[in-house]
Amino acid sequence: MFKLITKILVLSLFSSIYVFGQNEISEIKNQFKIDRRTTIYEVVYDPVTHSLKGKTNNIAAKKALLDKYKGKNIKDSLLVLPHLLPGQMPFVIANVSVANLRSEPEESAELSSQVLLGTPLKVFEKLKGWYRVQCPDQYIGWIDASTVKPYSEKQLSEYQKDSLIIYTDFYGKALRDTTSGSLPVRDLTFGNLLVKGKASGNYTEVIFPDKMKGFVTTKSVSRLNTWLKHSESYGDDIARFSLNYLGTPYLWGGTSAKGVDCSGFTRMSYLSKGLYLPRDASQQALIGEKVPVDSTFRSLHVGDLLFFGNTETKRVSHVAMWLGGMSFIHSSGMVRIDSFDPKAHNYSEYNLNRLLFVKRIKPETIKLKEGNLYELPN
Secondary structure, X not given: OHHHHHHHHXXXXXXXXXXXXXXXXHHHXXXXXXXXXXXXXXXXXXXXXXXXXXXXXXXXXXXXXXHHOOOOOOEEEEEEOOOOOOOOOOEEEEOOOEEEEEOOOOOOOXXXXXXXXXXXXXXXXXXXXXXXXXXXXXXXXXXXXXXXEEEOHHHHXXXXXXXXXXXXXXXXXXXXXXXXXXXXXXXXXXXXXXXXXXXXXXXXXXXXXXXXEEEEEHHHEEEHHHXXXXXXXXXXXXXXXXXXXXXXXXXXXXXXXXXXXXXXXXXXXXXXXXXXXXXXXXXXXXXXXEOOOOOOOOOOOOOOEEEEEOOOOOOEEEEEEEEEOOEEEEEEOEEEEEEOOOOOOOEOHHHHHOEEEEEEOXXXXXXXXXXXXXXXXX
């Protein structure tokens, strides 16, 4: 009985110490408003070794956490990322039309987002056949090493100085040569970035990040700077491009012609005019200016973003784009057009009842810049 009581007391002590340690960790997480989508903060307190273990890429948060334990002789076993092995490249570039970004380093893990061909990614670490990377929009996830090409800082700089072009068709193929019946090298989707090679009649040679070469029709690509300079219009053109996605299946984490979630759809639609929206609906809801809304919806402009969710908590869970005439387009099951007009065949009472607010975004606030196009976070 004495041994049992002692064991219970010891376990109780360790439990209280562990809870105390975790409270400190949670306080720092709240203080720095850490978002797991864009920041790595995987920290635990080990009461047995009296140490902090795990990983983070937020140096300031780690310092603040250690300051809380100052004078308590805590052992710092917290790994700061990036953590690269000798000879390991600090960057990778997406080498397929659409590379999947997952929550864990395994194919069965949740699809967090997708990365378009030619997009540079910052490497935090490598585990077996997976890289943990950070995208230009700060999103963090795991990407299959077979879908990317490693680059050094110098190589990445040289790559971005090359004659980059953007694939502007909705979907297509890069062919081995320009002869009739030529087999494809890889598929391509809108927004893919490639290095321009030689032009040959109606075809242009393109070079992939792994130096593989192929040919596409010249009219399906555009020089980046030319494309951006001619991307000054807004609303109507974005809405017109968005119609290409009609019937495209809903895909959680999807951001391409192969499948889109609600925010992936609005992001890709805006990208058609060189505008780069944040990744998720809740992030998109934080930018732009609110538009007053009444039962007529006359104050809305084509291209405005509609945000839906819980009307009590005001938590955003869905986004759509206004088309005018009481209609909006969104990815729900598939990309579809619905209406707020009770007389319309596609009337959506469900979405009308959960509409939270509407935002109008100034193009200059999310316009991509000439040059590298996608800039990695520091």
